[in-house]
Amino acid sequence: xxxxxxxxxxxxxxxxxxxxxxxxxxxxxxxxxxxxxxxxxxxxxxxxxxxxxxxxxxxxxxxxxxxxxxxxxxxxxxxxxxxxxxxxxxxxxxxxxxxxxxxxxxxxxxxxxxxxxxxxxxxxxxxxxxxxxxxxxxxxxxxxxxxxxxxxxxxxxxxxxxxxxxxxxxxxxxxxxxxxxxxxxxxxxxxxxxxxxxxxxxxxxxxxxxxxxxxxxxxxxxxxxxxxxxxxxxxxxxxxxxxxxxxxxxxxxxxxxxxxxxxxxxxxxxxxxxx
Numbered sequence: 286x287x288x289x290x291x292x293x294x295x296x297x298x299x300x301x302x303x304x305x306x307x308x309x310x311x312x313x314x315x316x317x318x319x320x321x322x323x324x325x326x327x328x329x330x331x332x333x334x335x336x337x338x339x340x341x342x343x344x345x346x347x348x349x350x351x352x353x354x355x356x357x358x359x360x361x362x363x364x365x366x367x368x369x370x371x372x373x374x375x376x377x378x379x380x381x382x383x384x385x386x387x388x389x390x391x392x393x394x395x396x397x398x399x400x401x402x403x404x405x406x407x408x409x410x411x412x413x414x415x416x417x418x419x420x421x422x423x424x425x426x427x428x429x430x431x432x433x434x435x436x437x438x439x440x441x442x443x444x445x446x447x448x449x450x451x452x453x454x455x456x457x458x459x460x461x462x463x464x465x466x467x468x469x470x471x472x473x474x475x476x477x478x479x480x481x482x483x484x485x486x487x488x489x490x491x492x493x494x495x496x497x498x499x500x501x502x503x504x505x506x507x508x509x510x511x512x513x514x515x516x517x518x519x520x521x522x523x524x525x526x527x528x529x530x531x532x533x534x535x536x537x538x539x540x541x542x543x544x545x546x547x548x549x550x551x552x553x554x555x556x557x558x559x560x
Contacts, residue, residue: 292420295471295486296395299418300370302484307351307373311482314374316352316381317360325361329354332510334440334538335409339363342408345432348396348415350374352381358411359387366390366407368399397424402432412441414534417449417487420469422494426502435543439504442536445511449489451531453478454522460530464489479524480533495535504539511535 307314321328326335340362346354350369355378359365367378367389375391382389394401396412397419410429416422429439450464453475464472471486481487490498499506511532516525527533 295418295420295488296370299485300372302482303350303369303371304373305484306482307371307377312479313353313482314351314377316377317354317356321353321357322360322385325357329357329411332508332536332538334508335438339409343406343434344409344411345402345407347410347412347429348418349411349413350378350391352377354411354413355389356381356385356387359389360385363409364388366392366402368392368394368396368402370395395419397421397428399428399432404431405434407433408437410437410439410441412439414442414444416441416490416495417444418485420488422490423498423502426498426504430503430541433541435541437541439499439539439541440537441539442512442534443490443495444487445532445535446489446491446495448480448531448533449487453480453527455527460527466491480527495537499537499539503542503544505542506537506539508538509535 326337326339338361339358342363344358344363344365346358346365346367348369349355349367350371351374355365355367359382365388367375369375369378370393372393375393378389378391381387392401396415410433412429416425419425433439446466447462449472450462450466451460452463466489468489471488474484475481476483496506512534514525514528514533517529519525519529
């Protein structure tokens with residue numbers, strides 16, 4: 286599959302797939318609850334990466350429609366913009382903003398094309414699991430860097446490469462790899478699992494593309510965790526059982542480096558040094 290065809294096919298198919306998932310009220314298409322918004326940062330920032338507050342900060346919820354992320358961060362006092370490729374997901378953000386009287390800006394766009402957003406505008410970018418839906422993850426990181434302020438905080442979560450490569454359910458030898466690590470093609474479609482979103486095209490991104498790609502796009506990695514989902518008593522083949530052998534996700538805290546021009550503009554006469 287050539288790169289342009291892959292890009293176009295993935296975007297169109299995934300847009301339609303997520304609109305269908307909204308109609309089915311998929312678990313990711315359910316707006317924030319009263320409990321979620323009562324202690325918003327307690328709901329989304331158990332690791333304390335946000336430093337305890339986001340009030341007044343320009344915050345981008347990237348590829349994060351559905352009425353949950355935007356409502357939680359807006360309830361915490363952030364100036365929220367939410368971007369998503371799915372009109373159906375964004376309608377949920379509009380609904381929750383009206384119901385909760387929150388000021389949320391909604392933009393329909395793909396995560397790897399943020400030309401509709403202002404340059405160097407956001408203090409924080411929150412990016413839930415979604416980079417698996419685009420063929421070229423480097424484009425995403427470059428776009429994020431373009432819209433962030435120097436020293437801005439980028440918190441993202443991704444499906445781990447091996448989780449996308451591996452079988453969903455075990456065979457006689459356990460969970461095995463079925464998709465090549467260096468393939469540019471989408472992984473085989475599956476259904477009936479919380480590990481994958483039905484109807485979507487997904488792509489394996491190598492560790493060098495995820496971590497190296499962030500660094501090459503102007504970010505410094507400050508922390509990385511693999512959220513624990515393993516359950517020793519989970520039935521064989523279920524999500525919790527598979528997670529004992531394959532960590533499904535990784536979460537990354539990164540900081541956008543200030544450029545020399547940005548640093549000297551804010552502090553004339555100083556010499557910029559990387560932090």
